Amino acid sequence: MNEGNIVCTVCPTSCLIDAKWDEKELISIDRAQCKLAWGYISDEIFDPKRVVTTTVPTETGKNPLVSVKTAEPVPKHLVLDIMDTLAVVQAKGLVNAGDVIVADVLGTGVNIIATSNSD
Amino acid sequence: MRTEQVDVAVVGGGPAGLAAALSAKESGAEHVLLIERGERMGGILNQCIHDGFGTKLMGEAFTGPEYAQIFINRLTNTGVNVKLDTMVMDISSDRELVICSSDGLIRVKAGAIVLCTGCRERTRGAIRIPGTRPAGVFTAGVVQEYMNIRNLSVGRKVVILGSGDIGLIMARRLTLEGVEVECVAEILPYPSGLARNIVQCLEDFEIPLYLSTTVVDIHGIDRVEGITLAKIGPRGGIVRGTKRFVKCDTLLLSVGLIPENELAKKAGIKLSPVTAGPIVDDHFQTSIPGIFCGGNALQVHDLVDYASMESEKAGRSAAFFAGAGKLPSPSIKVLPGQGIRYVIPHEVSGNEPVDFSMRVKSPEADRYIVFKQGEKVIRRMRQIELAPAAMIRMRVRSDRFQRSLDSLTVEVAD
Numbered sequence: 212m213n214e215g216n217i218v219c220t221v222c223p224t225s226c227l228i229d230a231k232w233d234e235k236e237l238i239s240i241d242r243a244q245c246k247l248a249w250g251y252i253s254d255e256i257f258d259p260k261r262v263v264t265t266t267v268p269t270e271t272g273k274n275p276l277v278s279v280k281t282a283e284p285v286p287k288h289l290v291l292d293i294m295d296t297l298a299v300v301q302a303k304g305l306v307n308a309g310d311v312i313v314a315d316v317l318g319t320g321v322n323i324i325a326t327s328n329s330d
Numbered sequence: 331m332r333t334e335q336v337d338v339a340v341v342g343g344g345p346a347g348l349a350a351a352l353s354a355k356e357s358g359a360e361h362v363l364l365i366e367r368g369e370r371m372g373g374i375l376n377q378c379i380h381d382g383f384g385t386k387l388m389g390e391a392f393t394g395p396e397y398a399q400i401f402i403n404r405l406t407n408t409g410v411n412v413k414l415d416t417m418v419m420d421i422s423s424d425r426e427l428v429i430c431s432s433d434g435l436i437r438v439k440a441g442a443i444v445l446c447t448g449c450r451e452r453t454r455g456a457i458r459i460p461g462t463r464p465a466g467v468f469t470a471g472v473v474q475e476y477m478n479i480r481n482l483s484v485g486r487k488v489v490i491l492g493s494g495d496i497g498l499i500m501a502r503r504l505t506l507e508g509v510e511v512e513c514v515a516e517i518l519p520y521p522s523g524l525a526r527n528i529v530q531c532l533e534d535f536e537i538p539l540y541l542s543t544t545v546v547d548i549h550g551i552d553r554v555e556g557i558t559l560a561k562i563g564p565r566g567g568i569v570r571g572t573k574r575f576v577k578c579d580t581l582l583l584s585v586g587l588i589p590e591n592e593l594a595k596k597a598g599i600k601l602s603p604v605t606a607g608p609i610v611d612d613h614f615q616t617s618i619p620g621i622f623c624g625g626n627a628l629q630v631h632d633l634v635d636y637a638s639m640e641s642e643k644a645g646r647s648a649a650f651f652a653g654a655g656k657l658p659s660p661s662i663k664v665l666p667g668q669g670i671r672y673v674i675p676h677e678v679s680g681n682e683p684v685d686f687s688m689r690v691k692s693p694e695a696d697r698y699i700v701f702k703q704g705e706k707v708i709r710r711m712r713q714i715e716l717a718p719a720a721m722i723r724m725r726v727r728s729d730r731f732q733r734s735l736d737s738l739t740v741e742v743a744d
Binding site (some may be wrong): 260274290326 | 376379380381385386392394395396435477478479480481503506507522525526528529530596633652714715720
């Protein structure tokens with residue numbers, strides 16, 4: 212069995228969790244202040260995920276950039292690959308927050324969406 | 331000069347100002363004026379493109395621009411009068427403002443004013459780093475604006491001084507954009523930013539964090555060519571033999587924020603030497619009746635959620651003042667005791683429940699925050715983890731206050 216301290220980053224409280232796990236699953240967590248920690252810690256051990264936030268240039272807008280994010284957390288090991296994919300993307304036309312900029316990025320099933328407006 | 335009359339004037343269109351203007355309007359103030367010096371509302375949130383905003387207030391994580399947009403949308407069609415590209419030039423203790431825009435100078439007579447002017451970044455000059463004065467020394471927030479709004483690159487190899495949240499966020503941001511972040515140096519023996527930012531921004535990318543370490547020299551004539559790092563001993567001096575040169579072309583400073591209160595000073599508002607923000611009561615009213623304050627102008631927040639909540643109350647109080655001409659006067663002074671750096675509000679009336687916010691002086695584990703009046707404990711809460719970087723919020727119910735006593739002490743205890 213494995214043991215370790217993991218900071219839960221679901222919310223800013225940043226609980227330092229004592230976790231125990233084996234090869235297959237999370238066995239116990241201690242010192243969590245809410246029930247959201249279980250899912251996060253389990254993911255963090257077996258399949259860590261992150262929301263990627265960055266910017267892409269606009270075509271016409273008053274603002275040179277719009278901010279974008281993955282609509283859902285994506286596997287952590289893909290973060291830099293997603294950045295590479297977005298390095299060559301330019302947002303077309305007028306962009307509003309919520310618009311899909313790249314659909315199903317790298318086959319993750321997750322869209323890259325705008326989080327700000329181009330104008 | 332043209333004169334306008336309003337019920338509530340809010341200075342600053344960032345998250346605090348948006349919340350204050352909205353709540354003033356919703357609380358019945360008819361003419362609410364929101365004054366923003368920039369070209370858009372949302373303030374610093376516009377450049378904070380990372381996510382994690384709103385988890386406390388809305389139970390969901392948004393990016394900065396999304397969080398701002400929620401408030402901007404709510405404000406639309408409420409009838410709040412928004413003036414962008416407009417600067418407040420002067421303010422007086424009898425609640426008169428002089429504002430300046432392309433329309434010229436306008437005198438605004440306000441029933442109440444809410445100051446939501448935010449804060450500024452500490453600069454190299456404020457922390458007196460020796461060395462040459464080359465290009466390539468930036469504050470973290472400026473780099474954030476350059477990268478996220480203006481699409482400008484700042485350098486190829488960066489050292490970050492200070493482990494404040496914006497510095498940590500920028501360490502990740504720079505790394506994602508292909509810039510090499512050599513290290514983050516922090517003069518204190520513990521990080522100044524939130525634990526989740528240490529994990530997500532540094533550990534995820536294996537960026538080293540050197541504690542009890544600072545920059546003692548900057549090299550380069552036209553452009554930064556490197557810096558000298560050194561270990562700092564317990565009494566604040568450089569530890570002998572620990573100086574080392576680090577090659578870089580950019581130094582990014584994340585060494586603290588200072589509430590911006592030039593206007594408050596002009597109006598003669600009393601400021602706290604600890605927070606650098608106004609002294610306020612539980613209505614967020616300053617030492618001058620009818621002038622209120624919320625957000626980072628009052629105290630530097632680590633979470634925008636609390637800046638919004640605080641300013642919502644300030645806006646509500648302002649609307650009430652504009653209608654009634656006064657508020658219940660505070661009779662209980664709030665004093666920081668053992669282990670507490672400051673507590674806001676600084677005084678309370680005891681007639682209503684109060685949400686206190688405070689910071690501890692040093693990191694502690696498994697202690698209690700205790701509210702005492704005389705020998706009587708009126709509220710106590712266990713804290714698993716206490717850190718100066720994390721603001722603590724605690725609510726005290728109105729029936730807990732002993733209104734016969736004139737003070738209340740908050741302390742860290744066993």
